[in-house]
């Protein structure tokens with residue numbers, strides 16, 4: 388059974404204990420994409436395989452691509468042969484960049500989470516914003532579950548602009564400190580406008596299930612000065628209009 392938590396892009400929270408128990412009841416492995424949660428979270432659960440995009444928080448600089456599968460040694464040995472055959476082998480330079488990035492992982496993740504919380508609170512109070520998705524907010528529908536499962540709520544904040552796709556485009560273009568790109572977890576803040584939100588891969592039904600609206604924007608909060616980011620987001624919200 389494969390799942391993720393928080394989910395991309397709306398930060399829905401999965402009940403990790405319930406899902407792993409259900410997988411095991413049916414004789415399946417519980418496989419969790421833990422990229423949003425990060426390398427220090429969810430380890431206490433009986434997840435069989437954690438998947439991580441190392442492209443994101445592990446390297447932190449947004450300058451390398453890689454992935455990791457974390458499981459017990461026997462399972463890793465079984466899977467390694469197939470991974471090698473499919474070409475899933477990091478080149479030495481990429482591996483070195485990721486190892487170097489890992490040394491500052493905790494500091495970055497925690498600082499980025501703290502700023503993300505401030506941005507989520509700012510968004511929640513702004514009239515142009517219909518809804519904010521951030522598991523650290525008490526208004527998140529599964530905040531209590533997130534608080535039980537997570538130590539830090541992550542650097543991804545999504546929200547729905549009341550003005551829809553056009554407002555989302557104006558917002559993304561008005562930001563000065565956020566790069567307009569699809570990755571996340573890097574030291575630079577990034578924004579995904581509604582026009583970039585999986586419209587090619589997802590059917591309208593799948594978008595609804597994922598919780599994506601025409602005005603959904605995803606922010607990945609970086610390590611810039613929090614006050615500068617708050618000012619930039621405030622300015623862009625005003626530019627987006629209601």
Ligand SMILES: Cc1ncc(COP(=O)(O)O)c(C=O)c1O
Nearest residue numbers: 395420422423440441442452453
């Ligand atoms: C939750 C999650 N898992 C996996 C990936 C894939 O990562 P990569 O870009 O390293 O292939 C992404 C990319 O956005 C992601 O958001």
